[in-house]
Amino acid sequence: MFHSTELVSQFSNCGGTIMRHGEFAVDGTAGIARIAGTATTAGTAANGEKTVQIVHRIACVLRAFGNQGLLGITDLANTTGLPKSTTHRLVNALVNEGLLVQDEDSHKYALSLHVTALGASILSSHTVRKSARPILMELRDQTHESVHLAVLEGLEAVIIDTEDSYFFVRAVNVPGQYLPAHAVSTGKVLLAFQWEVRLREILSHAKLTSYTEHTITDPRLLHEELRRVRAIGYAVSCGELEEGIDAVAAPIFDHLGSVVASVSIGGPSERCRPKQAELIGAVTRAGQQISQALHYVGWH
Numbered sequence: 001m002f003h004s005t006e007l008v009s010q011f012s013n014c015g016g017t018i019m020r021h022g023e024f025a026v027d028g029t030a031g032i033a034r035i036a037g038t039a040t041t042a043g044t045a046a047n048g049e050k051t052v053q054i055v056h057r058i059a060c061v062l063r064a065f066g067n068q069g070l071l072g073i074t075d076l077a078n079t080t081g082l083p084k085s086t087t088h089r090l091v092n093a094l095v096n097e098g099l100l101v102q103d104e105d106s107h108k109y110a111l112s113l114h115v116t117a118l119g120a121s122i123l124s125s126h127t128v129r130k131s132a133r134p135i136l137m138e139l140r141d142q143t144h145e146s147v148h149l150a151v152l153e154g155l156e157a158v159i160i161d162t163e164d165s166y167f168f169v170r171a172v173n174v175p176g177q178y179l180p181a182h183a184v185s186t187g188k189v190l191l192a193f194q195w196e197v198r199l200r201e202i203l204s205h206a207k208l209t210s211y212t213e214h215t216i217t218d219p220r221l222l223h224e225e226l227r228r229v230r231a232i233g234y235a236v237s238c239g240e241l242e243e244g245i246d247a248v249a250a251p252i253f254d255h256l257g258s259v260v261a262s263v264s265i266g267g268p269s270e271r272c273r274p275k276q277a278e279l280i281g282a283v284t285r286a287g288q289q290i291s292q293a294l295h296y297v298g299w300h
Contacts, residue, residue, distance in 0.1 A: 185249035250287030
């Protein structure tokens with residue numbers, strides 16, 4: 001059997017993805033606790049009420065972003081009804097804790113990858129996976145190749161569901177597997193549809209490891225590739241993580257128009273490359289079908 005070297009890891013008894021998502025949750029909770037200045041030994045009613053008030057204000061600031069890209073201090077103050085001085089202090093604290101990021105050009109703010117990863121992981125493990133399951137099975141039966149469903153976590157594409165090809169020689173991935181986003185089709189789709197400020201944040205911290213001679217390791221070239229992916233609506237990976245493995249992927253949109261996951265088809269290059277156009281059409285339609293199941297209306 002052909003096993004793609006994309007098979008990086010499997011769940012331990014504790015659960016690979018669950019542990020990684022849990023770390024984000026712990027970090028976020030710890031950050032809010034530090035911002036709120038809670039003290040477990042205080043225990044007074046006054047301190048408790050003050051803590052609740054601070055957490056409420058933090059929640060108001062985070063909720064204000066909703067489906068917005070960038071917001072300034074004035075925007076946030078107007079939306080939340082908080083004084084600008086209070087808003088400024090909360091925003092600075094959230095930036096320090098890694099929950100917000102500031103755009104270098106506009107000096108406005110956006111939710112960080114830590115926050116969006118939490119939302120993506122929660123959604124993907126429930127709604128997206130449930131909605132995609134029958135479509136993944138149909139896509140595998142239609143193309144006879146392995147299909148995968150993935151979400152973005154930091155600089156990695158996380159496989160959350162798969163349907164393996166019936167062929168003896170096939171691409172193999174497992175739920176809970178982490179793949180370098182810049183070297184796989186699902187990852188490139190997920191990166192391409194990020195807000196520009198988040199994409200710059202990703203690329204500024206990215207170590208673009210080379211896996212084959214086809215892997216894109218130049219941030220500038222990767223940025224150009226991601227812009228092309230966003231323009232055409234799908235991504236192609238030809239031996240970028242492992243020689244001899246090709247894949248195509250398409251975005252999955254939720255009801256707000258945000259890309260929350262990616263669906264892909266992958267297999268041996270000698271089998272997939274001659275029918276690449278057919279696979280692109282199939283994966284694009286599957287992405288649209290799953291998006292519609294999530295009540296995205298952009299395809300109508």
